[in-house]
Amino acid sequence: MNLPLRGNSMNMSVSHHIRHLTRVGDPNRPALKSMRRVFRLLYGSDPHPTPGQMADIKRHMLMGDRLADAVVEMYKDLPVGQGRKLVDQALEHGIDSIDNPPQALIALFEQVDDEPIWLDHDKLRLACDVSRRVGPSGELVLRNLALMGGYLGAAAAKPLVFTGQLDRMTPRRLVETGKFWMDVTTVGGLGRKQEGFKSAVRVRIMHAQVRKMLLDSGKWNMEWGHPLNQWDSMATILEFSSIFLTGLRSIGFIFSKKEREAVIHLWRYIGFLMGVEERILPASEADSMRALYQVVATICDPDEDTKVLGLSLANAPTNIDGDRWWEKQLGQLERTLRVGYTRFILGDKAGDELGLPKTAAKYFWPAQAPLRFGSELVRLSVPGATQLLVKFNERVARQQFPQKVKQTQADTTFTPVSALAR
Known part of the structure; x- marks a missing residue:
């Protein structure tokens, strides 16, 4: 999920390969050929979109989120801040707790409350x-494959560029995205009264507010598609599901088919809460991999903004932060390994397009994969080892995350930008 940045400077360039050009969807694009062969081998069918499917994809590139957009439109008829208060009240206490709620709010909560x-x-x-x-x-x-890979599609990344100050705001955005991820991946967190459910709806409303600001600015080029459109929103769900699993498997993690299908299912429901049309939400692993191919098939080329975003993310603070010389050295090592992972998993061509430095660290990741694979086999053979890992990592995350929020002054209420970059 690319949570919009906050700021007041902008570097905006126009991609020469915008989405309506015939090259988009061309099966002869080099990036598609190998993916198409692998999909046919694994699933026994051709994932390339038919003309009818291409028309539907393009239609979704021009669609926002009707229900959330109507709620944001409702805000202008209310005193400043009152709209957000109504949303929060409905989230905390239910829509029935509001006297004479606006029709737009009723419609939104009819959808999210309808399991x-x-x-x-x-x-x-x-x-x-x-x-x-x-x-x-x-x-x-998530950081060095999913987010980095998302920047390669220049049009989908434009909302981030519009809000500028990438170097200063990227660390905060990473923590805000981390808060969202932790909320929705906590066991029971998507229950109606739990934080995951509330975070999903709040991020949905935030996206609608950013979408309105971009459209009202007069600066948005519709050749990039609708801002934060349905197709790009579905692609973001893939970043957290099938791309997440693929990236982990590439470095030696083992997941059963049951586990992979469960992750796809989790993000199908999160996508449902966040306003992605069920029509385009993957319902299985095969659906998800087909959708991933179709996203790559309909992505536009990187541009100069891709490098700005890529370098900003690569230079964001690491998990090892401090003033001691050894902390600085370890932080630099972590940064180098992260860049190496991006180049390993996305390839050197993508690494160059993202403006990332070349590094031999890309060879570290395939070299360590057999060790990781071996440790996974041990986990599978030792009764209770999996649950022990789950509990340990849950405890570590809960202890460390509040400190990250404090260090970056992140806004974990998911309040949108107050003004577009100029």
């Missing part, structure tokens, strides 16, 4: 355990 018939709470619990047991490696993959 889908396909929801499986056992799968949610399993997916949360999977998310915790991988420990710090999960953050590595």
Whole structure:
């Protein structure tokens, strides 16, 4: 999830390969050929979108979130801050606790409070355990594969560039995204009265507010698609699900099919709460990998903003922070290993497009994979080892995260930007 930054400076460039050009969706693009062959081998079908599917994809690139957008539109008819108060009251106490609630708010909460018939709470619990047991490696993959990879699609990354001050605000955005992830991947966290549910809805409203500000600015180029559109929002769900799993498996983690399907299911429900149309939400691992191919098939080329975003993320503070010389050295080592992981998993061409330095650290990750794989086999053979890992990593995360919030002064209430960069 790319939570928008806050700031007042902007570096905006226009991609020459915008989405409506015929090159988008061309199956002969080099990046698609190998993915298409692998998908056919694993799933026995062709993932490339048909003309009808391409038309539907383009339609979703021009769609916002009707229900959340209507709530944000409602804000202008209320005293400043009153709209957010109503949303918070409905989240905390239910829509029935509000006297004469606005129709837009009723419609939104009718959708999020209507638990889908396909929801499986056992799968949610399993997916949360999977998310915790991988420990710090999960953050590595989300930051240096999922977020970095998202920057390669220039159009989808434009909302971040519009709000500027990347160097100063990236650490805060990472912590805010981390707060969201921890909320929604806590066992039971997506219950109606729990923090995961509330965070998902608050982030949804924040995205709608940013979308309105971008459209009202007169600076948004619709050739990039609708800001924070449905297709890009579905792609963000993939970052936390299938891309997350793929990145972890690439460095030696083992997941059963049941665990992989559970993670896809978890993020299907989170996507539902965040306003992504069920029509395009993957319902299985195969659906998710097909959607990932289609996202790559419809992505536009990187541009100069890709490098700005990539370098900002690469230079963000590491988990090892301090003034002692050895802390600085360890921090630099962590930064180098992170860059190496991005180059290993995304390739050197993508690394160059992201402006990342070349480093031999990319060879560290395939070299350590057999050791990780071996430790995973031990975990699977020792009764109770998996749950022990889950509990240990949960405790560590709960102890360390508040300090990160304090250090970055992150806004964990998911309040949107107050003004666009100029």
